[in-house]
């Protein structure tokens with residue numbers, strides 16, 4: 255499902271050229287997709303934020319960013335859309351009452367949490383993250399948002415690792431990845 259045209263070749267080439275492969279990190283067999291060169295390049299950063307901002311359509315109330323790299327993408331997308339920003343954090347980091355969800359990662363396990371007053375029923379929520387790998391992180395995030403009564407209008411991802419089939423866990427959401435490898 256998608257609500258925007260395919261990314262231009264020039265944008266795709268620019269973004270791809272700014273993502274660094276780091277073999278065997280954080281553990282043997284994983285090729286880590288390092289986005290720090292992309293963040294360091296103003297043109298690439300701007301292109302990424304503009305494209306991710308189009309994923310949820312016009313009426314986005316809230317953008318959700320997932321700790322930690324999702325914060326770097328999600329906050330500028332929220333600002334660009336005139337939307338609010340909600341952080342989804344790893345367990346134990348949020349100060350108030352939370353709802354939690356646990357899941358498996360490409361390298362390990364994680365629990366994420368969100369404040370219980372983060373969403374109002376019916377709000378239109380765009381979820382943003384840098385990498386879709388096994389899909390566990392986004393699946394858990396979608397479930398937290400919906401569990402609070404809000405609507406997920408889109409999931410915007412910079413880079414999808416297609417060989418890990420994370421998309422298969424997300425066939426009920428409008429998932430848009432700028433890059434698929």
Ligand SMILES: O=P(O)(O)OC[C@H]1O[C@H](OP(=O)(O)OP(=O)(O)O)[C@H](O)[C@@H]1O
Nearest residue numbers: 321322323359360386387388389390391
């Ligand atoms: O699709 P999945 O298999 O769930 O993996 C994707 C998640 O893994 C990475 O985050 P990580 O948990 O490594 O946290 P970080 O942003 O703090 O490095 C990435 O930023 C995604 O959130």
Ligand SMILES: Nc1ncnc2[nH]cnc12
Nearest residue numbers: 284285286287360385387
């Ligand atoms: N290979 C990878 N590179 C960067 N982030 C990831 N999150 C899960 N797998 C990843």
